[in-house]
Amino acid sequence: MNVLLVGSGGREHALAWKLRQSPLLTRLVVAPGNPGIAALAELADVKVTDVAGLVALARQMAADLVVVGPEAALEVGLADALAEVGIACFGPTKAAARLETSKGFTKAFAERHGVPTAEYGEFTDGGEAKAALDRFTPPYVIKADGIAAGKGVVIAADRAQAEQAIDDMLGGQFGTAGSRLVIEAFMTGEEASVFALCDGRTARLFGAAQDHKRVGDGDTGPNTGGMGAYSPAPVMTPALLEEVRTRMIDATVAGMAAEGTPYCGVLYAGVMVTPEGPKLVEYNARFGDPECQVLMLRLASDLLPYLLACAEGRLAEMPPLEWRDETALCVVMAAPGYPEAPVTGSRIRGTEADFGPEVTIFHAGTRRDAAGDLRASGGRVLNVCARDADVAEARRRAYAAVDALDWPEGFCRRDIAWRALSR
Numbered sequence: 001m002n003v004l005l006v007g008s009g010g011r012e013h014a015l016a017w018k019l020r021q022s023p024l025l026t027r028l029v030v031a032p033g034n035p036g037i038a039a040l041a042e043l044a045d046v047k048v049t050d051v052a053g054l055v056a057l058a059r060q061m062a063a064d065l066v067v068v069g070p071e072a073a074l075e076v077g078l079a080d081a082l083a084e085v086g087i088a089c090f091g092p093t094k095a096a097a098r099l100e101t102s103k104g105f106t107k108a109f110a111e112r113h114g115v116p117t118a119e120y121g122e123f124t125d126g127g128e129a130k131a132a133l134d135r136f137t138p139p140y141v142i143k144a145d146g147i148a149a150g151k152g153v154v155i156a157a158d159r160a161q162a163e164q165a166i167d168d169m170l171g172g173q174f175g176t177a178g179s180r181l182v183i184e185a186f187m188t189g190e191e192a193s194v195f196a197l198c199d200g201r202t203a204r205l206f207g208a209a210q211d212h213k214r215v216g217d218g219d220t221g222p223n224t225g226g227m228g229a230y231s232p233a234p235v236m237t238p239a240l241l242e243e244v245r246t247r248m249i250d251a252t253v254a255g256m257a258a259e260g261t262p263y264c265g266v267l268y269a270g271v272m273v274t275p276e277g278p279k280l281v282e283y284n285a286r287f288g289d290p291e292c293q294v295l296m297l298r299l300a301s302d303l304l305p306y307l308l309a310c311a312e313g314r315l316a317e318m319p320p321l322e323w324r325d326e327t328a329l330c331v332v333m334a335a336p337g338y339p340e341a342p343v344t345g346s347r348i349r350g351t352e353a354d355f356g357p358e359v360t361i362f363h364a365g366t367r368r369d370a371a372g373d374l375r376a377s378g379g380r381v382l383n384v385c386a387r388d389a390d391v392a393e394a395r396r397r398a399y400a401a402v403d404a405l406d407w408p409e410g411f412c413r414r415d416i417a418w419r420a421l422s423r
């Protein structure tokens with residue numbers, strides 16, 4: 001099979017690494033990819049939002065399947081454009097991807113279909129939004145409706161901060177993504193990420209992971225795209241996972257089909273385990289990054305036939321997924337200044353050393369310079385991943401690899417998986 005994979009981060013490096021192992025794979029092209037992916041696939045210099053360019057590339061390489069990594073490609077309708085030319089795509093249409101691209105859509109959808117989530121209100125008018133704060137208690141959760149580079153959620157400690165956040169968002173802080181906003185009740189509990197493969201009618205759970213959103217040890221500092229992850233996540237017990245499957249995932253896939261926007265691709269549920277049970281924090285229409293990296297390390301089954309079955313509406317025919325009975329853990333190494341103002345350009349050495357079969361390093365924001373040296377080119381730069389019999393051993397292996405790398409400027413959190421280890 002010829003596969004086109006769209007994206008350039010650690011998530012796509014992990015997907016390429018797993019797809020490369022498939023005996024069904026003939027040709028793998030990644031657009032635009034990164035230097036780590038270049039060792040596994042052909043790279044094509046086409047941007048993830050260049051729909052016409054990606055469709056032309058898929059046709060020219062006779063792609064049997066296009067796998068979409070980032071939400072940016074979904075938001076501009078890549079899956080719709082591929083459907084028009086009859087190319088199978090793992091990733092939802094623009095309308096179905098509203099589960100990620102519109103917080104207001106998802107809250108209303110959850111209400112229509114009985115998906116458990118926090119009370120909310122949706123606003124385009126600042127006065128109405130501020131008056132509605134009376135219905136909530138601090139801390140106030142204010143969310144821009146659209147995609148705002150992971151920065152569109154404000155947890156305001158008091159009313160003054162909440163009103164400021166409302167003014168900022170409606171005043172254009174996030175462009176059109178903030179011209180509509182959602183206020184919702186604050187949820188207490190532990191958060192985890194739950195994944196499901198979906199083919200429009202059927203869903204299959206694809207594991208759970210726990211991410212670390214804050215930049216600093218002890219969950220301090222600003223929010224990031226994710227500083228590390230591990231899977232499985234002990235907080236997601238089999239009973240809770242079953243509840244998430246029936247009350248969130250299955251209800252959502254059935255609801256999307258009934259509303260004429262069937263959901264195909266991976267559905268990523270951010271779930272808060274509250275004292276009243278699991279509640280939906282948000283949906284994403286893609287794999288999490290770095291959660292995907294740890295899922296790929298744990299997956300024993302061949303990924304490719306499952307992604308194709310989703311794209312072709314045949315997921316129900318597939319045998320159960322098989323997983324390694326191990327924990328996988330990922331430490332994200334970032335450029336100094338991340339997330340506010342990452343300083344790029346520093347040289348990285350040592351990524352190609354042999355760390356043994358349990359350790360895998362995925363590239364995110366890297367590039368090669370004219371001399372062929374590896375340089376940091378983004379905020380999150382490397383994903384140092386390991387798997388082992390338990391979370392403590394996986395963590396020990398991952399940090400040993402981090403410490404062996406020669407990148408003095410890079411930094412990471414030193415406490416990945418602290419929740420699992422403190423149980």
Ligand code: GLY
Pocket residue numbers: 211225226284287288289290291
């Ligand atoms: N790691 C969080 C995300 O992918 O959105």
